[in-house]
Amino acid sequence: MALRRCWRLTGVLSRLPVPRGSSSPVGRLAVSCFVDTYxxxxxxxxxxxxxxxxxxxxxxxxxxxxxxxADGKTVVVDVREPWELREYGFIPGSVNVPLGQVNTAxxxxxxxxxxxxxxxxxxxxxxxxxxxxxxxxSKTALNTAxxxxxxxVQHYPGGWQxxxxxxxxx
Numbered sequence: 001m002a003l004r005r006c007w008r009l010t011g012v013l014s015r016l017p018v019p020r021g022s023s024s025p026v027g028r029l030a031v032s033c034f035v036d037t038y039x040x041x042x043x044x045x046x047x048x049x050x051x052x053x054x055x056x057x058x059x060x061x062x063x064x065x066x067x068x069x070a071d072g073k074t075v076v077v078d079v080r081e082p083w084e085l086r087e088y089g090f091i092p093g094s095v096n097v098p099l100g101q102v103n104t105a106x107x108x109x110x111x112x113x114x115x116x117x118x119x120x121x122x123x124x125x126x127x128x129x130x131x132x133x134x135x136x137x138s139k140t141a142l143n144t145a146x147x148x149x150x151x152x153v154q155h156y157p158g159g160w161q162x163x164x165x166x167x168x169x170x
């Protein structure tokens with residue numbers, strides 16, 4: 001009986017309007033139906049969840065990065081190799097953690113991180129912007145951080161090349 005009610009509700013839910021503020025009707029709805037028959041109580045609960053394949057925009061522009069750095073509310077992690085920083089330059093205030101070490105570095109104790117990378121260890125809730133030379137490695141680092149539970153992560157797709165061009169560095 002309860003299962004039949006659940007199936008009827010599923011038919012209705014697929015025709016519900018998309019909530020205001022939603023960018024598009026992308027995604028799907030899932031319905032969970034629970035029947036509590038403990039001690040003769042018959043109670044049916046329906047749980048509605050929305051899933052979407054639309055991801056959050058993780059790209060940061062040059063202007064946005066400048067503003068984040070000026071506000072002091074972000075940690076910029078440069079995932080290039082140390083020789084690249086010496087040869088090309090670096091963004092002042094950024095922490096250098098080579099891409100091959102990002103996974104291990106983000107799991108270190110804060111004291112160990114500071115000792116190894118000469119910067120403050122970002123917390124899982126801190127805003128972190130990853131950057132590299134041209135934006136490829138920073139995207140990989142972003143995915144690694146997300147898999148480790150970091151929630152507010154972004155990357156600068158223009159990388160050092162765009163930064164140097166915008167800052168008119170040679």
